Amino acid sequence: MGQKALVWFRRDLRHFDHAALYHALRDCASVFCVFVFDRDILDALPSREDRRVGFIHAALVELDAALRAAGGGLVVRHGRAVDEVPRLAEELGADAVYVNRDYEPQAIARDAAVAKALASAGRALHDFKDQVIFEQDEILTKGGTPYSVFTPYRRAWQAALTPDRLQSYPVGDHLAALCPPPAGAALPTLDAIGFSAGNLSELPMPTGMSGGEALFADFRDRIDRYRALRDFPARKGVSYLSAHLRFGTVSIRQLASYASFQGGQGAETWLSELIWREFYQMVLWHRPEVVDHCYRPVYDALQWDDWAEGFAAWCAGQTGYPLVDAAMRQLNQSGYMHNRLRMIAASFLTKDLGIDWRAGERYFAQQLIDYDLAANNGGWQWAASTGCDAQPWFRIFNPVTQSQKFDPAGAFIRRYVPELAAVPDRDIHAPWTLPPLTQSALGIRIGETYPAPIVDHAEARARTLARFRAVTPADKASAGAS
Structure with a gap:
């Protein structure tokens, strides 16, 4: 328990039901929370008014405040993540970096490069499943191959679902291990990282953990009508949670758990949409060439x-x-x-x-x-x-x-x-x-x-x-x- 760790946040911008944060807090005496505005991603964007950057920044403001209220806070850097994460581990004296897994090809390559740099300095990268219920090879056909059609995948997914798969990580039980950022550390403004703060300050949906919770609370009141209304764009039928799922300001375990135990046609149909999300994650992980080539x-x-x-x-x-x-x-x-x-x-x-x-x-x-x-x-x-x-x-x-x-x-x-x-x-x-x-x-x-x-x-x-x-x-x- 004497170890220090970094938790590197990426597409998991919340401080509850968070696999990597939970394991770091449980395993280590001191835990720093880190986010990197990765220039390998940002510099490739065609516009300095990208709404996603505004959404991320707003989520980070809320996450930083929540972590500070619990005794921690975010250390935020703007640079290449492959450089900044090993550098931060060195500066903060961390023995290991904890992350939640990402299944995109470029992210896999980035994490491999970070793991290599950490290992060369005697440090470890520990990764965990967090953004999906089932990942990689967990749902396969009886022949041991990936599914190529959704419906049989969905049936196998639902057959494999057990209550333990939906258990939340009790982060709140271990928050005493959080460490505050170094003195003077502050979240950079959007302008400071080269984006137009004025154009990104008014986003068309609520942001951060509170925004995700507000949207989910609203949807819970409507979920029974989801199947009937979801295809009509002029009706308020869908959950509007897609951006929050993308950036992890909501927990997939909590959403899937609610849909699974709620029952009824609306909840069952919505759960099927959450399974579609995992189906495509599975396809990308097994077939990364689909980024540029046809699946068939x-x-x-x-x-x-x-x-x-x-x-x-x-x-x-x-x-x-x-x-x-x-x-x-x-x-x-x-x-x-x-x-x-x-x-x-x-x-x-x-x-x-x-x-x-x-x-x-x-x-x-x-x-x-x-x-x-x-x-x-x-x-x-x-x-x-x-x-x-x-x-x-x-x-x-x-x-x-x-x-x-x-x-x-x-x-x-x-x-x-x-x-x-x-x-x-x-x-x-x-x-x-x-x-x-x-x-x-x-x-x-x-x-x-x-x-x-x-x-x-x-x-x-x-x-x-x-x-x-x-x-x-x-x-x-x-x-x-x-």
């Missing part, structure tokens, strides 16, 4: 269209398809997009515009507050039919019928596409079908005040089918013709 290698041969104007119109929400445009404008304005809309927008880019899923995945990565490599990559490959999906490549969303089904009154469209506010409900999903005189009476002119459709969906669908048939084995291609 045959589709690496797909010939996508190089259409800069089409991609720019999609990014800007100017495709002429109202629900697609509303979805993209929501993303650009808020850094968030409703999950049903993510599927619709991704399907439109890949199957109506014929543009490579990787371009859309990168755009989402730049814009989303809740960007998570595993989930984003998995979702895009699902929509593009290049990934893990029991449904074949000839599933192509019709953007008009999706709009009619999931925003029937056009409420979501009107919020983000105000040009169409006066269009009647029945016409707002395909306003280009309105006669010119009716358009004039409504104060719109398709092609002028709002774009005409950038593509014809039926023609685009035919091109997509031909694109996939060109690289699909004959037996599967013929099945798709039925």
